[in-house]
Amino acid sequence: MSDQNTIDGAFETLSEIQREAASWGDGAFMLLAGPGSGKTRVLTSRVARLFANEAAAKWRILALTFTTRAADEMRRRIEQLAPDAVERLYVGTFHAFACEILRQSGSHVGVQTDFKIYSNPGDRELLLSEALRVAKLDLGEPLSKAFPVLDGLRERLAGPDNCLRFFADPDRGTRFAAAYQAYVDHLDHENALDFPAILYMAHKLFTDFPLIAERYRRTYRYISLDEFQDTNLAQYAFLRALTGNLYKNLFVVADDDQVIYQWNGASPQRLQQFAKDYEPALLQMPTNYRCPGEVVEMANRLVTNNRLRTANKQPLLSGKAMPTAPDRVRILVFDEDSHEADGIAADIEARHGNAPSNIVIIARTKAILQATKGELGKRGIHAQLAQRRDSFASVPYQWLHTSLQVANRRSDEREFKNFVEVGNAMWGFDLDTSQLAARAKSTTGDLLRTWAKAAADLPLTPLGARIIPLLRSDLAEVLDYQKYLRAANATLSAAVPTLLEEYPSVDEDARAWKELYKEITGAVGRAAPLEAFLQELELRSKEPPLEAGVIPLLTIHASKGDEFDHVYLLGLAEDVIPSFQSKKQGDNSPQLEEERRNCFVAITRCMETLTLSRAKSYKGWTKAPSRFLAEMGI
Template sequence: MNFLDRLNTNQRAAAQWDVGPLFVLAGPGSGKTATLTARVARLVEQGQDESFRILCLTFTRKAAAEMRERLLALVPDAKDRVLLTTFHSFATDILRQHGSHFGLSPDFEILEEAERVGIVKSVLEEKAGEFTKFVSAEKALTAIEFLLRNVTPDDKVPTLLKDAEAGQQLQTLFVRYKELLRQQNCLDYGAILYFCEELLRERPRVSKQLRTVYRYICVDEFQVTNAAQYRMLRAIAPDKDANVFIVGDDDQVIYQWNGASPRRVKELEQHYDLTTIQLPENYRCPPEVVDLANALIVHNGERSPDKRPLLSMKAGTGANPIELLSLDDDQQEARGIAKRVAARLQSWRASTGHRDPGARHQALGAGAAGAGSAVGSKSRAAAQIAV
């Protein structure tokens, strides 16, 4: 297991964790994927003569693919011992095997956006005179998505709105939408998690079977999970001393639009008898950036109270790489960013002697052109302004 030698002290302590619930509080650039992969690889190597399997759940297919590639590089025979997948894929598999309890056939279809809107429109048209508060199918679907990702019971729906009439109409709409999904043997992404959680909760034999197969459960990017995903985890691993290995960071809750919440970590601590190992080392950013990040994030009122500040493991730049711009609106912001990028490209050309940044781009690959400039945004709409 020489791969453990490449880990730092905190990473190694997490990778060598054996049984019971562990929360790895991993800051950005802390090597969390390497740590999680090493832990899974160690379990596989140590349990070569046993038949248990390991379940690793993450948020995106890309993350699952990256972890799978790393794991197989460490332990090539881990392929048949470890299921690396997303919450949605795992829930889909469960429903294809056990969805008959809800009247679903194994070949159910997953709806596209237009098809979902079409179902909502059909519900609104069924009782056109009743849904006076929901005339837009798109807006009604937004409300349904909220109810699904928060696993809202039917009888609780009316209490969510101050307008009692709107609450009753939303309840009727929600119930009918789910009925049509079952009747038409189709699900949307929110309904996949919703029905899977309901199945695991109401059919304990199914969750017990999963616990028999998967002795260890790992979850990456826990801070982005919504209520449905968290309750799926709770249904699979209900015991306070369950073998759950959970990696997350309550300072990186960036998917609140999808139901993520910094309170999720607190819920985790309340349910499981957790031990916490922190990974404060940052291998990605120079000290100047890390120091600024520490100074800002300390004002996050919902972070873990005993969280250690990030520690940069990179050498300093010898200059201040941070520039603060104060601009009036998004258009000025876009122009200001473009101006700074152009200045960096010009500086790069002067320092390297290159006149054509495209040649550099072709030589080093996409993303390596010029001064290595990239512009991040919270949404595609915001990115369009900058483009």
């Protein structure tokens, strides 16, 4: 049997059509790959083969995808196949690559290397509030409602000076343009970017300084893009600015039946735009090796009701040989939504026991998932609702994070204030931010050294006596953040059992930090500067990884890219999926077609069994069965 960790071995495991795609060399190429068709194996095999064909060359390969998890998995697979080529590979998300560009060349557009990224909604709202106060402006609307507007402008690559055309009300447009300018000025003053500004500034860099884009084109001979159907306007414009009109070595993997991010600007029309701009060769890879044949047939029946699809799109083919079974696909019907939550928990207990493995519960809304989690808990079955966490939940790991932030920006009083306050809570200090800042200004100007010196003169807890000297020696005096992180995190991890009573989330943060450290050092390397580590950390969720025996509870969007033996899809009722809002747009609307694609994505996560459920009423309102059930042939 061939070794699948070698390039030749990996190619031997590919089907004929997979091998044809993985053998593609120069020129633009679009691979329409259905769910479970082995696209990641194709992508990684192709990249490894390109490196092997010219092992002594200097050019690099850029591979972009949409989640850090997908990027980490792709990098790991390529490194297995081509370990000697790791230095010639960049794998990451659009935003991570844009950060890399801005670290190297952002000073041309006013972005300094150690820029701070703000992704937390609360932090962004505070920044906007400060910006409006300084500029003496009144937006006239709640600040929480301002960001969908400001983010929408960024994603359309509209700046404060050219955004009025997007407002039907000129007065509102004028107010937002002024607020937008004040917000941008405030971020510039802080040398900071919010999440939407990362791509905006990278695009600006390439368009204002085309020679820089040309340099990247010469560096990256090949570009691969996974999940291309999720690309929004800003991401596609960034890609166009990077490649220009002549660069054609793009290998794009997409599936217009899995566009489920229209709210973020994704559109099936992006594939048509790519075909027009790059004139790619086209290959379809429709064989599904993941799902039972019954599910493949259901998926085909469902998605053919959509009109916004690539012309001549081939139906999914079943490539998984398994006997039919009467309970392979089930539909469970309950009287009320509370009965649905209880019934699903009872079904899982009866079929899979109290320690189920490789099961997932998927729903359109988090409310349904929360109710089901409660019923599972009553039966002693552990479940975790997957949701992005922008910050650490426990004080110990908040302190560890803020200590790195202050080490990176030693004169930043905003960062220092957070660090001092968290440190006071962690160590029982009563240090005053203003006094320490004044003391720092009268000496070296280094806020972290000033704090470390002050802390050394205070009574320390046993844990503080082990960790604070590490901060002083390895972070404040000599910046060896990797050494500090390893030692401080090991000390905190060992103390988790004693910290749990005071900080109930510290065990989750310890698991999250361990996973994040491994992922980030894999992405940027152990020799990466501290600013690169922190920027990568800001782009990633601080959600802890699942423990063994814990059932993930996922929204449909969160389930994309995953696969499980047993899938439970809940809430298949009108006004739930499809949602009430999509139904209001009409039966043939893009919104309702996206809901159908949501259902398509959800059912194609399964490898063994699929259980569908619905209730006859939700929140006391009678609901008809989802139209998607009939469309699937149920």
